[in-house]
Amino acid sequence: MTQQQDKKRLVVIGNGMAPGRVIERLLALSPEKYQITIFNAEPRVNYDRIMLSPVLAGEKSYEDIIIHDEDWYTQNDITLYKGDPILFINRSEKFVVSKKGVSVNYDTLLIATGSSPILIPLPGHDLDGVLTYRDLDDVEAMVVASKNQKHAVVIGGGLLGLEAAAGLQMRGMIVTVLHLMPTLMERQLDAVAGELLKNALEARGINVLTRANTARITGTEKVAAVHLDDGTVIKADIVCMAVGIKPNADLAKAAGLKTNRGIIVQDDMRTSDPDIFAVGECVEHNGQCYGLVVPLYEMAVVVAAGLSGQSVRYKSTTSPTKLKVTGIDLFSAGEFEKKSGREEIIIKNSSGDFYKRLVIENNKIVGVVLFGDTADGAWFFNLLKRGVDISTMRQSLIFGTAHDEEEPLTPYGGQCSLTA
Numbered sequence: 464m465t466q467q468q469d470k471k472r473l474v475v476i477g478n479g480m481a482p483g484r485v486i487e488r489l490l491a492l493s494p495e496k497y498q499i500t501i502f503n504a505e506p507r508v509n510y511d512r513i514m515l516s517p518v519l520a521g522e523k524s525y526e527d528i529i530i531h532d533e534d535w536y537t538q539n540d541i542t543l544y545k546g547d548p549i550l551f552i553n554r555s556e557k558f559v560v561s562k563k564g565v566s567v568n569y570d571t572l573l574i575a576t577g578s579s580p581i582l583i584p585l586p587g588h589d590l591d592g593v594l595t596y597r598d599l600d601d602v603e604a605m606v607v608a609s610k611n612q613k614h615a616v617v618i619g620g621g622l623l624g625l626e627a628a629a630g631l632q633m634r635g636m637i638v639t640v641l642h643l644m645p646t647l648m649e650r651q652l653d654a655v656a657g658e659l660l661k662n663a664l665e666a667r668g669i670n671v672l673t674r675a676n677t678a679r680i681t682g683t684e685k686v687a688a689v690h691l692d693d694g695t696v697i698k699a700d701i702v703c704m705a706v707g708i709k710p711n712a713d714l715a716k717a718a719g720l721k722t723n724r725g726i727i728v729q730d731d732m733r734t735s736d737p738d739i740f741a742v743g744e745c746v747e748h749n750g751q752c753y754g755l756v757v758p759l760y761e762m763a764v765v766v767a768a769g770l771s772g773q774s775v776r777y778k779s780t781t782s783p784t785k786l787k788v789t790g791i792d793l794f795s796a797g798e799f800e801k802k803s804g805r806e807e808i809i810i811k812n813s814s815g816d817f818y819k820r821l822v823i824e825n826n827k828i829v830g831v832v833l834f835g836d837t838a839d840g841a842w843f844f845n846l847l848k849r850g851v852d853i854s855t856m857r858q859s860l861i862f863g864t865a866h867d868e869e870e871p872l873t874p875y876g877g878q879c880s881l882t883a
């Protein structure tokens with residue numbers, strides 16, 4: 464038998480950030496174990512989806528955000544089918560079939576189909592000019608639109624919607640953000656930070672309407688306006704809907720795997736079929752689906768270990784959120800709702816461009832919201848994640864690492880030299 468024939472066949476469905484990280488780790492752990500074949504619905508290599516916003520804003524190019532270029536696949540002897548989604552998984556005979564009719568057998572399958580943007584089925588949602596924000600094609604469509612059109616409406620004031628709004632505005636469009644809730648990014652920010660963020664966006668010239676309930680989109684063939692339920696009409700040449708994501712679990716479901724919102728996985732990231740792993744945004748673990756990259760990379764470590772024969776278990780953790788809008792610094796992690804037994808440490812300046820809030824419970828940080836200066840975000844997050852007892856640092860904690868230039872706080876294992 465040749466060395467090639469000795470190898471197990473690993474087929475990967477999807478070529479996003481999560482499986483990209485799995486393969487990197489797997490190649491480091493067991494470089495010779497698998498013959499790897501990847502199918503990707505997108506017609507491209509693995510790129511950093513997070514950095515699409517800087518591409519939209521014109522601050523980076525697609526080439527800048529490629530994670531694995533064509534050479535990487537060749538060097539690692541990986542077969543990549545681009546622009547060819549898998550349509551069918553045959554579990555009993557262990558093969559997959561692609562849209563273009565390619566059929567490949569597997570010993571182990573990894574499903575990493577990610578998620579899709581939700582398109583609210585409002586009247587007019589199918590008009591030309593109504594877009595979503597998920598991949599490079601969406602960015603390219605928005606860039607093209609911004610060249611000959613003037614008015615953009617973004618529905619959704621969450622992370623993606625605001626990044627889309629900022630990018631479109633930097634491309635020269637007149638942008639209005641419509642958000643259903645009273646404050647922006649309400650899942651990641653408290654009301655104060657949400658209001659500061661709104662002010663900062665408005666100061667850049669982006670119109671923000673909160674409590675804005677979109678009733679319909681109108682136009683003849685092409686979008687022309689967005690109508691709110693209170694009668695407000697906003698002119699629109701393009702509409703970007705950024706109202707949430709839905710895990711892509713249909714392929715797995717059709718193959719008879721256990722699914723709910725996402726593909727259900729155990730702690731070892733195996734699906735209900737032990738020969739099939741799943742990773743990334745398509746997954747549901749302990750009733751939770753994820754939309755940020757940190758937990759997906761943690762899952763990737765577990766999958767790579769499992770594929771190389773080790774036993775590691777995934778344990779979900781908190782991830783921080785950062786908005787990637789140049790000039791607006793914002794960091795949030797953990798919980799910030801008011802509850803009995805929780806205390807808060809807050810500083811805010813009167814001009815409203817600086818706000819820090821720490822939520823403390825049982826002498827541990829459980830939530831962090833930073834606006835204007837996020838330099839200590841990672842430091843606070845580290846304290847939160849590790850559950851460090853902050854009682855001895857309480858007095859100066861809010862000042863972060865800057866409270867004492869000569870003897871900074873060292874939550875990474877060193878000694879904390881603090882004066883209360």
Ligand SMILES: Cc1cc2nc3c(=O)[nH]c(=O)nc-3n(C[C@H](O)[C@H](O)[C@H](O)COP(=O)(O)OP(=O)(O)OC[C@H]3O[C@@H](n4cnc5c(N)ncnc54)[C@H](O)[C@@H]3O)c2cc1C
Binds near residue numbers: 476480505515516787
């Ligand atoms: C604009 C934007 C900004 C973001 N910013 C941040 C951020 O700041 N911080 C953060 O943590 N996260 C951010 N995210 C989220 C982050 O990018 C995702 O969590 C991550 O990329 C998901 O990786 P994934 O591999 O699970 O799925 P995806 O990246 O969605 O990849 C799935 C891939 O599978 C392909 N596919 C689907 N079905 C099939 C099929 N049947 N056959 C073959 N291929 C298939 C899809 O085409 C896609 O290429 C952002 C996302 C976007 C869109």
